[in-house]
Amino acid sequence: MEIPYTTTARPDTGLWNAKIGIWLFLASEVMLFGGLFSAYIFLRLDAAPGHWPRGLLNVPVGTMNTAILIASSVTVVLAWAALKMRQFSKYKFYMGITILCGIVFLVVKLAYEWPIKFHHFGAKITPAALEKYEPYLGNAHLREGGYEPRVEISGHLENPEALHDESIREYHIKLDAANAEPLNPDNDRPRFWPAPMSDKIAHVSKDDVQLASMYVPKHSTFFATYFTITGLHGLHVLGGVIVFIYLWLPVSARLYKRNPEQLANRVEVAGLFWHFVDLVWIFVFPLFYLL
Amino acid sequence: MNESNSPAASESVVQAHPEHDDHHDVSKHIKKYLMVGGLLMIFTIITVALSYFDFGSHKANIAVGMLVATFKAGLVAAIFMHLSAERHLVYQILIFTTFFVLVLFWLTYLAWYDPVVR
Amino acid sequence: MDPSADLTSHAPAAHDPHHHDEHGHDHHELGWWRKYVFSTDHKVIGIQYLITGLIFLFLGFTLMMLMRWQLAYPGKALPVLGPMLNVLFGRGSMPEGIMAPDFYNSLGAMHGTIMIFLGVVPVAFAAFGNYVVPLQIGAPDMTFPKINMASYWAFFVGGIIMLISFFVPGGAAKSGWTAYTPLSVIADSGPGHHIIMNGQTLWLIGFVFLITSSLLGAVNFITTIIQLRAKGLTWMRLPFFVWAQFITAFLLLLAFPPLEAAAVMQLMDRLAATSFFMPTGLVVSGAALNISGGGSPILWQHLFWFLGHPEVYVLILPAMGIVAEILANNTRKPLWGYKSLVFAALVLGFLSFIVWAHHMWLTGMGTVVSAFFQTTTLIISIPSVIILSAFFISLWGGSIRFNTPMLFATAFLPMFGIGGLTGIPLAFNAADIYLHDTYYVIAHFHYIVAPGTIFALFAGVYFWFPKATGRMMSEFWGKVHFWPSLICMNVIFLPMFLQGMLSIHRRWYDGGQGWALSNEKVWGLSGFEWNVPISIAAWVMGLAQIPFIINFFWSIKYGKKVNDNPWEATTLEWAAPSPPPHGNFAVVPTAHRGPYEYSLPGRERDFTMQNEPIRDSDRRAYEAAAAAHD
The missing domain is CATH 1.10.287 (Helix Hairpins)
Structure with a gap:
């Protein structure tokens, strides 16, 4: 006994099964990311002044990744169109590019963006000691300009053993530009090109530090949401790439010969998922990198 | 059949x-x-x-x-x-989903905005 | 239906001549494993869900029977069983037979989790939905059989993870079934606990599996009901059970993902030391935690109850569906107010998404939010009352057959009524300040899910058993199961209302012994002393399930053989052979009429099945009915 409407549309709904299935799945995905974004909203609104850092992510790289994802969305729809027009080699070509884009996106994320954060250090200063480190923070200057205060001294940790060794009482931090020249108005707002690190080294006493952490999820609610949402998004990209690779392998050629419309349907369903992943990124990018 | x-x-x-x-x-x-x-x-x-x-x-x-x-x-x-x-069916699914996700955003925002004490 | 024609997550299956040939082949070569274990047949999966779910139900109930000892006789050693449990669960869970506080907490948290997510939902939604829905809509199977199988196995793995958590160092999750933060984040962590293999982390991981299972199931159910309805089976001809499952599937589809997000965030809090739900300046055992802070414990509650409330309707809607089928069948007349039932259920489903914060009156919400949620909560009682009223009116003037399914179904009505009406004081935040987290709340929602939903599930098992096996369960033993269960249920839960009004807290380990108000006498016993009859009733109820278990397995082999439609019912599942073969129907049915045409005038039988063509006498009957209506 066959299950009806696997490739052909049911007359009264005008849809075949998997198409309804994928839209329902995407509806649940909307709610999944909806839950995460509502956490983002809640935590960001709740953050104390200065505790939702901005300008810590690499905007040019983020922009490039956005462009890559958009390009892959275009190629996947072109791949589907090629199948609809029964141009199989074109389909293979576009699908290949889509897969490549997905992989590049993941590599940039996992091999560059995340590791560079994991090696960056920040020490949040206790409220009582903020005055002491004013030369690195420039809060008087920021207050004048109506900006949120700076509560963290960040840069490269020169003595990483201090993280674990209780007997070392100081962090030696090779400063980020913002802490090196806190009065420079260029550092008041996030910038497009990340400013190069200075050569200045600051010594921060552990007694004055509320929380010392690399730029890992633990660092702040900002990095917690950033890593969780981009991580989950990355898993979706990975899932999409795996499905596309399956649809690109020789299996697809055999299916194409047998039933091209069915391959087109499969690509359409996988493509819908891929566009959704793109759509999520369209919100992730400004929320974390820019705003 | x-x-x-x-x-x-x-x-x-x-x-x-x-x-x-x-x-x-x-x-x-x-x-x-x-x-x-x-x-x-x-x-x-x-x-x-x-x-x-x-x-x-x-x-x-x-x-x-x-x-x-x-x-x-x-x-x-x-x-x-x-x-x-x-098709209409897809719109119907999405209308509900959009509504509920907005409800989730709006009401959690409202709950944040209107506590008894802060 | 052969597995190679099933669908994978993203793709419709082949259907072309070559493929058909392959079919014929492996069709007959399906081994035992593919047929009974890794099956893609909706009926096998339904039965797998049913049996696994029933086992978990009993397990969850066993945990509660243990807790009842501690509540009735706090600090006393549990004879015989206690020392054995101490060996089984280890780590001083019951030293010298006396229950340790941590173990008590584990039992409570896991009772809730197992009953709801591993017991009632799998049985009510997945088991009955899988078995009955495709049959009732005249479909050969679910639209995505492979996903269906994946759904069951995800559920199974989730359940196993939950079970394993009892035996890891520190024991199973102990922060309540709601896993409120920050308590749940700091629980089961630190020295002596493995980073992954600890109760709360396993609970979260198990949960992710269970949520995934529900999502896969929900997608499948909705698509099946939309796409695979038989010819002529329009929306308003669907049995109410199908409607109930359809709405339930939507609730699961849209309400569960935010909890999945929340579970991932709590996992991050536990594994990566993030602060999603951890407030600034949290001090644990005198030391400030080495975390960033800035998170919000209330956020967890929002995300949890965004699922949690629709989940209540996930528990009750399928039960209502089952009851509707059985009421119509055994009153031998159409269900009263079919359309209002359907619309009430739709409104119920819709509203259930915007009432969640009534679980959070004491979290410090302001008056605006409270007023909003209080209003929606009271509005949602309207459709519930419509449904219940329609059921009661359906009984009016019927010549009722009181067989076992009908006994359970009729018992559902007042039990659900008590549960529902006692919820109204909780909906008002002023009254809830007093009643919050007391035994009153326990009594309220247990009346809905225990003698409510679970009775409906029993009714469903007795009702559809002949469809699945071709044999009846014993009526006598069914009644032996029913009456003690009904009496015990009420002896258990009615006194809890009294205890609640004495402010006995639901999570107290000593049964309220140390609480001054517990010494007040109500109906001859003090609030604390009431624990004893409650506990005895709970244990008797455990015994009362034995006739059911024996009856169930005995009848599979030795039950009375019956024809395909032993209850003389009207819906399409009874048009299939019992048990239905692979692919279900010998002739794909066409529906010609509504689902509950009992006692149609001019017919020689008092039931007219949905697939019986319309006759002239039917038309005259419809016209007469319409005229009477005007």
Whole structure:
């Protein structure tokens, strides 16, 4: 006994099964990311002044990744169109590019963006000691300009053993530009090109530090949401790439010969998922990198 | 086998009512897809540029950024995901989903906004 | 139906001549494993869900029977069993037979989790939905059989993970079934606990599996009901059970993902030391935690109850569906107010998404939010009352057959009524300040899910058993199961209302012994002393399930053989052979009429099945009915 409407549309709904299935799945995905974004909203609104850092992510790289994802969305729809027009080699070509884009996106994320954060250090200063480190923070200057205060001294940790060794009482931090020249108005707002690190080294006493952490999820609610949402998004990209690779392998050629419309349907369903992943990124990018 | 349930029968039904993406139509759409892709690229650059422009307050910047992002997302959904010409059923599913996700945003915001004590 | 024609997550299956040939082949070569274990047949999966779910139900109930000892006789050693449990669970869970506080907490948390997510939902939604829905809509199977199988196995793995958590160092999750933060984040962590293999982390991981299972199931159910309805089976001809499952599937589809997000965030809090739900300046055992802070414990509650409330309707809607089928069948007349039932259920489903914060009156929400949620909560009682009223009116003037399924179904009505009405004081935040987290709340929602939903599930098992096996369960033993269960249920839960009004807290380990108000006498016993009859009733109820278990397995082999439609019912599942073969129907049915055409005038039988063609006498009957209506 066959299950009806696997490739052909049911007359009264005008849809075949998997198409309804994928839209329902995407509806649940909307709610999944909806839950995460509502956490983002809640935590960001709740953050104390200065505790939702901005300008810590690499905007040019983020922009490039956005462009890559958009390009892959275009190629996947072109791949589907090629199948609809029964141009199989074109389909293979576009699908290949889509897969490549997905992989590049993941590599940039996992091999560059995340590791560079994991090696960056920040020490949040206790409220009582903020005055002491004013030369690195420039809060008087920021207050004048109506900006949120700076509560963290960040840069490269020169003595990483201090993280674990209780007997070392100081962090030696090779400063980020913002802490090196806190009065420079260029550092008041996030910038497009990340400013190069200075050569200045600051010594921060552990007694004055509320929380010392690399730029890992633990660092702040900002990095917690950033890593969780981009991580989950990355898993979706990975899932999409795996499905596309399956649809690109020789299996697809055999299916194409047998039933091209069915391959087109499969690509359409996988493509819908891929566009959704793109759509999520369209919100992730400004929320974390820019705003 | 009853008529409407047999695959063969429904195939003939579909031939009688061809879907909007007929082979000829598809070739016409390609230009549109490329244009939308280009538009999305341009708007990505605009999003980045606008974030460095001061709209008076940070809140205003966020609002503008989200507006542009929503527009981009709308393009992806309408053109790439074919939502501009989809069956009613899909709209019905999505209307409910959108409503509930907005409820989730709005009510958690409201709960944050209106505590007994802060 | 052969597995190679099934669908994978993203793709419709082949259907072309070559493929058909392959079919014929492996069709007959399906081994035992593919047929009974890794089956893609909706009926096998339904039965797998049913049996696994029933086992978990009993397990969850066993945990509670243990807790009842501690509540009735706090600090006393549990004879015989206690020392054995101490060996089984280890780590001083019951030293010298006396229950340790941590173990008590584990039992409570896991009772809730197992009963709801591993017991009632799998049985009510997945088991009955899988078995009955495709049959009732005249479909050969679910639309995505492979996903269906994946759904069951995800559920199974989730359940196993939950069970394993009892035996890891520190024991199973102990922060309540709601896993409120920050308590749940700091629980089961630190020295002596493995980073992954600890109760709360396993609970979260198990949960992710269970949520995934529900999502896969929900997608499948909705698509099946939309796409695979038989010819002529329009929306308003669907049995109410199908409607109930359809709405339930939507609730699961849209309400569960935010909890999945929340579970991932709590996992991050536990594994990566993030602060999603951890407030600034949290001090544990005198030391400040080495975390960033800035998170919000209330956020967890929002995300949890965004699922949690629709989940209540996930528990009750399928039960209502089952009851509707059985009421119509055994009153031998159409269900009263079919359309209002359907619309009430739809409104119920819709509203259930916007009432969640009534679980959070004491979290410090302001008046605006409270007023909003209080209003929606009271509005949602309207559709519930419509449904219950329609059921009661359906009984009016019927010549009722009181067989076992009908006994359970009729018992559902007042039990659900008590549960529902006692919820109204909780909906008002002023009254809830007093009653919050007391035994009153326990009594309220247990009346809905225990003698409510679970009775409906029993009714469903007795009702559809002949469809699945071709044999009846014993009526006599069914009644031996029913009456003690009904009496015990009420002896257990009615006194809890009294205890609650004495402010006995639901999570107290000593049964309220140390609480001054517990010494007040109500109906001859003090609030604390009432624990004893409650506990005895709980244990008797455990015994009362034995006739059911024996009856169930005995009847599979030795039950009375019956024809395909032993209850003389009208819906399409009874048009299939019992048990239905692979692919279900010999002839794909066509529906010609509504689902409950009992006692149709001019017919020689008092039931007219949905697939019986319309006759002239039917038309005259419809016209007469319409005229009478005007």
